[in-house]
Amino acid sequence: MLEIKNLHATVDGKEILKGLDLTIKAGEVHAIMGPNGSGKSTLSYVMTGREGYEVTEGEVLFKGKNILEMEPEERAGEGLFLAFQYPVEIPGVPNTTFLKEAMNSVRRYRGEDELDAMQFVKLVREKTKQLGINDEMLKRAVNVGFSGGEKKRNEALQMAVLEPCLAVLDETDSGLDIDALKTVANSVNLLRGPDNAMLVITHYQRLLDYIVPDQVHVLAQGRIQRSGGKELALELEKKGYAEFTGAAA
Amino acid sequence: MAATVETVEQVRGIEKYKYGFVTDIETETAPKGLSEDIVRFISAKKNEPEWLLEWRLKAYRHWLTMPEPEWAKVQFPPIDYQDSYYYSAPKSPEDRPKSLDEVDPKLLETYEKLGIPLTEQKMLAGVAVDAVFDSVSVATTFKKNLEEVGVIFCSISEAVQNHPELVKKYLGSVVPYGDNKHACLNSAVFTDGSFVYIPKGVRCPMELSTYFRINAENTGQFERTLIIADEGSYVSYLEGCTAPMRDENQLHAAVVELITLDDAEIKYSTVQNWYPGDENGNGGIYNFVTKRGACRGRNSKISWTQVETGSAITWKYPSCILQGDNSVGEFYSIAITNNHQQADTGTKMIHLGKNTRSRIIAKGISAGQSDSTYRGLVRISAKAEGARNFTQCDSLLIGDRCGAHTVPYIESKNRNAILEHEATTSRISEDQLFYCRQRGISEEDAVALVVNGFCREVMQQLPMEFAVEAQKLVGISLEGSVG
Numbered sequence: 001m002l003e004i005k006n007l008h009a010t011v012d013g014k015e016i017l018k019g020l021d022l023t024i025k026a027g028e029v030h031a032i033m034g035p036n037g038s039g040k041s042t043l044s045y046v047m048t049g050r051e052g053y054e055v056t057e058g059e060v061l062f063k064g065k066n067i068l069e070m071e072p073e074e075r076a077g078e079g080l081f082l083a084f085q086y087p088v089e090i091p092g093v094p095n096t097t098f099l100k101e102a103m104n105s106v107r108r109y110r111g112e113d114e115l116d117a118m119q120f121v122k123l124v125r126e127k128t129k130q131l132g133i134n135d136e137m138l139k140r141a142v143n144v145g146f147s148g149g150e151k152k153r154n155e156a157l158q159m160a161v162l163e164p165c166l167a168v169l170d171e172t173d174s175g176l177d178i179d180a181l182k183t184v185a186n187s188v189n190l191l192r193g194p195d196n197a198m199l200v201i202t203h204y205q206r207l208l209d210y211i212v213p214d215q216v217h218v219l220a221q222g223r224i225q226r227s228g229g230k231e232l233a234l235e236l237e238k239k240g241y242a243e244f245t246g247a248a249a
Numbered sequence: 250m251a252a253t254v255e256t257v258e259q260v261r262g263i264e265k266y267k268y269g270f271v272t273d274i275e276t277e278t279a280p281k282g283l284s285e286d287i288v289r290f291i292s293a294k295k296n297e298p299e300w301l302l303e304w305r306l307k308a309y310r311h312w313l314t315m316p317e318p319e320w321a322k323v324q325f326p327p328i329d330y331q332d333s334y335y336y337s338a339p340k341s342p343e344d345r346p347k348s349l350d351e352v353d354p355k356l357l358e359t360y361e362k363l364g365i366p367l368t369e370q371k372m373l374a375g376v377a378v379d380a381v382f383d384s385v386s387v388a389t390t391f392k393k394n395l396e397e398v399g400v401i402f403c404s405i406s407e408a409v410q411n412h413p414e415l416v417k418k419y420l421g422s423v424v425p426y427g428d429n430k431h432a433c434l435n436s437a438v439f440t441d442g443s444f445v446y447i448p449k450g451v452r453c454p455m456e457l458s459t460y461f462r463i464n465a466e467n468t469g470q471f472e473r474t475l476i477i478a479d480e481g482s483y484v485s486y487l488e489g490c491t492a493p494m495r496d497e498n499q500l501h502a503a504v505v506e507l508i509t510l511d512d513a514e515i516k517y518s519t520v521q522n523w524y525p526g527d528e529n530g531n532g533g534i535y536n537f538v539t540k541r542g543a544c545r546g547r548n549s550k551i552s553w554t555q556v557e558t559g560s561a562i563t564w565k566y567p568s569c570i571l572q573g574d575n576s577v578g579e580f581y582s583i584a585i586t587n588n589h590q591q592a593d594t595g596t597k598m599i600h601l602g603k604n605t606r607s608r609i610i611a612k613g614i615s616a617g618q619s620d621s622t623y624r625g626l627v628r629i630s631a632k633a634e635g636a637r638n639f640t641q642c643d644s645l646l647i648g649d650r651c652g653a654h655t656v657p658y659i660e661s662k663n664r665n666a667i668l669e670h671e672a673t674t675s676r677i678s679e680d681q682l683f684y685c686r687q688r689g690i691s692e693e694d695a696v697a698l699v700v701n702g703f704c705r706e707v708m709q710q711l712p713m714e715f716a717v718e719a720q721k722l723v724g725i726s727l728e729g730s731v732g
Contacts, residue, residue, distance in 0.1 A: 048687050051679065076689035088684040092702030101698055102688035109689060141702065158688065 018222030034219035077109030079165030149180030185210030220244035308426035308436035408444035442473035478513035511546030530589025533561025544576035568597035571605035586619030615651035616730035697724030
């Protein structure tokens with residue numbers, strides 16, 4: 001599904017990723033943990049093609065295609081989804097309008113027919129029901145006046161509607177109380193399947209109590225320093241990241 | 250000098266006509282330039298009564314003495330009024346494009362994006378077609394329905410012939426000929442426009458649109474519109490069209506006058522998409538419009554909604570004079586400028602009657618190297634007890650080479666008036682665009698989405714069928730503004 005080889009990337013001329021390798025297969029859930037400033041968010045932005053994140057070396061293959069040359073919307077069309085750490089507000093644009101625009105843009109990219117209003121509403125209602133989201137959220141402007149929990153649930157809803165092949169969750173747990181965390185984790189688990197994969201980026205291991213990963217990686221100083229099973233997360237929780245931040249210095 | 254000679258000859262022609270020599274009206278064009286003779290020529294061509302000619306002439310003489318309005322934040326070289334034609338008969342079929350193949354492909358591309366049917370495309374592009382248009386037959390049934398309820402909807406030239414008492418009573422009663430230089434020019438040389446009269450107690454059974462008015466061609470340059478809503482009546486009027494109209498005249502100076510009597514309401518919606526010039530700021534229409542409504546009666550209401558996306562320069566302030574007690578004025582505006590366009594637009598709300606209320610929602614979007622200004626005046630007279638105004642002006646910037654300005658004037662002579670003013674300026678953020686693109690939405694669609702969200706309050710005021718096209722138009726007019 002995803003193959004990252006020797007990825008180097010800079011932001012404002014400063015090298016943040018320094019030779020990162022990562023392989024994720026279909027059906028797997030991987031977690032990336034690491035201290036602040038280790039390059040976790042940079043990785044998610046480089047993968048999704050945000051402006052200002054420059055790749056200087058290495059490659060990112062997604063379903064066998066080199067996506068680094070693609071526009072962000074093309075990568076989304078290929079099935080790459082990023083659940084944002086800080087979802088953006090778009091005043092005046094109802095959530096449904098946004099979702100429909102996104103859905104049909106992706107379908108056009110894939111050469112599929114666009115959904116009409118009726119088909120779309122049916123699909124979205126199905127998803128909100130599945131995730132236990134109040135339909136009222138659909139009428140509100142995208143993320144405007146949403147609480148932290150609502151914003152993250154809205155990300156989960158978008159993910160559910162767009163059904164990506166690979167979902168990257170960037171610090172989805174940040175700012176959530178335990179109940180909100182559970183509902184978000186539940187919705188993520190609903191999307192797990194043999195044909196898709198997930199990359200969960202987190203600072204704390206508590207999210208991993210609810211989204212159980214197949215593999216855990218420690219990202220520090222721009223590289224994967226260590227990989228292991230879910231027990232690695234617990235170990236990090238105890239010992240902290242000191243071992244990795246000091247190691248290469 | 251050559252022009253003068255030409256004029257003299259032309260006027261000799263008119264003299265002949267006056268004394269009964271038949272001339273073929275269809276094929277005549279007045280010579281270039283503006284003079285009293287040209288004004289007489291236009292009036293004679295239209296077989297107008299003496300009082301109207303006198304009014305035109307007064308306007309013309311006054312126009313000569315008036316200075317150009319220079320307070321707007323727009324820049325353009327001085328207009329050479331002698332370099333224009335002020336009367337030309339409709340183009341003959343031979344002069345027009347024979348088919349859509351001869352029409353600018355860029356124009357056709359836009360029609361395509363707006364989803365305009367082929368026959369309408371032809372009409373808009375001025376293609377000569379022998380067959381009867383669908384819209385013409387639609388217009389005929391349309392007219393019948395209106396006649397049944399007593400609504401008069403015709404060209405202003407027809408109204409001058411058939412309803413002179415109404416025209417004489419109301420023409421120039423809201424926008425006097427000496428109001429400003431552009432309105433004054435219009436008063437002297439207007440060639441055509443719309444006339445609407447809604448009788449007492451009648452709710453106009455359909456939305457009236459310039460689009461369906463027969464003989465609507467070639468009236469764009471100095472258009473004159475007069476709408477009267479008699480006591481207890483209602484009408485919704487749609488002006489313009491989302492499709493860009495082909496027009497070779499650079500200067501457009503229209504005048505629109507609205508009058509509501511007791512308990513009457515006029516809702517006037519405009520989509521203005523005249524040619525804005527090319528990416529480098531060459532060409533484009535100068536759109537200098539005077540629009541004003543008078544709420545003469547008690548409890549009457551005038552609501553202006555405008556979507557301004559076209560023209561090189563827009564100079565336009567649809568206003569309301571709230572004379573009747575409890576009358577209401579509204580102004581909802583979206584002004585989009587891209588490339589080198591300039592827009593200076595806003596409104597005036599003049600509160601004269603008691604408990605008069607006004608509401609102003611203005612959304613300006615600037616992209617490219619364009620400049621957009623909101624200019625508004627809220628004036629509360631001493632007698633306007635209990636008057637209220639709410640004003641909200643929001644500007645959205647796309648890129649870092651454009652400008653947005655807000656110039657609100659407030660004059661209150663009544664202590665009990667309540668005035669509220671809110672203004673914001675924001676920028677389309679990189680964050681918003683990236684968020685949309687990550688969801689699969691292309692950059693241009695993302696801009697259109699964000700801008701439509703920004704304009705939502707105003708879009709909601711548009712009649713449904715207009716709103717859908719206007720939303721698409723937002724995207725089209727901002728093409729090339731990012732990336």
